[in-house]
């Protein structure tokens with residue numbers, strides 16, 4: 001889950017319509033807000049079983065649900081004075097929320113930017129219209145392979161052709177309505193098992209009219225995952241060549257390919273920037289970052305570990321400033337902003353390691 005604001009900044013460069021650009025920036029400038037974004041888990045339900053996902057074999061409770069719309073309004077009212085964007089993302093699929101259009105339009109009525117990450121399996125013409133009319137600013141579709149075989153082996157229960165058709169459908173509805181938003185990007189969890197198809201995914205971007213591909217490293221929950229998947233534990237010459245080829249193809253096709261780092265550094269400043277962003281679970285719990293949405297088991301450098309519950313407060317019961325100013329949370333943010341006195345879970349996290 002790379003830092004979304006980077007994607008949005010790039011997307012904003014794409015607003016070719018001068019009037020639309022003026023309205024977008026005018027609305028955002030009209031309200032000054034100190035923080036960048038809240039990531040809100042409006043759905044902790046999912047229709048897929050991706051093999052990389054923390055939902056698999058982790059301790060995520062079976063009772064994960066949708067955020068009730070009334071709770072969403074309360075959470076929204078609590079955080080909007082402080083944030084410029086919301087990112088609809090969590091440990092589920094936001095498009096499974098039946099009131100997703102109300103969720104988006106409520107945020108837009110407060111002049112907050114709204115972005116979403118989706119598995120791309122649910123995009124009927126009706127939903128495409130809803131997303132556009134409610135004012136969604138951007139959507140990133142997760143595509144972990146450039147062929148049916150690889151994609152479907154990783155994104156279990158998704159169909160490659162259908163997801164491609166769905167992305168095209170949104171593109172067509174946008175074209176028919178003559179609108180530029182939502183801007184679309186593709187996202188990819190880059191691993192030993194799909195790096196040979198990175199250039200195919202770049203070509204897919206070109207085919208689908210998508211200007212940006214964001215590749216990220218894989219977080220590992222089991223010993224097998226740590227042994228078999230990450231590229232940051234050392235690449236073969238073939239894997240390095242695949243990355244070079246993808247860069248070349250991206251240049252030729254004018255696709256903006258964002259790659260993560262592949263050399264693990266000493267723990268330092270967190271690239272998620274928890275002093276600018278925070279997450280809210282489907283139950284209204286405020287937690288510091290996308291890596292601490294829910295408690296989970298993980299494996300780092302051969303050691304099995306557990307990331308504990310990281311709730312700082314609950315927005316259905318406490319106001320935002322009370323939570324934000326709690327001494328422990330202030331200390332946590334300071335550690336991550338400076339890279340000094342990092343908690344163990346942060347020392348083990350890709351985002352403090354330049355990955």
Ligand SMILES: C[S@@+](CC[C@H](N)C(=O)[O-])C[C@H]1O[C@@H](n2cnc3c(N)ncnc32)[C@H](O)[C@@H]1O
Pocket residue numbers: 001046050052053054089090091092093094117118119141142187188189216217218219220
């Ligand atoms: C948990 S999903 C939720 C949003 C939506 N369901 C989706 O798949 O796009 C958020 C992002 O995390 C990515 N992801 C899944 N497993 C991962 C892992 N082990 N390491 C890094 N990112 C992962 C997904 O590909 C997706 O882009």
Ligand code: SF4
Pocket residue numbers: 046047048049050053054055090091092093119
């Ligand atoms: S679609 Fe997203 S939330 Fe669902 S299993 Fe895949 S990565 Fe996890």
Ligand code: SF4
Pocket residue numbers: 270271272273274288289290291292336345346347349350351352
């Ligand atoms: S380094 Fe810490 S604060 Fe930053 S994303 Fe990782 S767990 Fe969260």
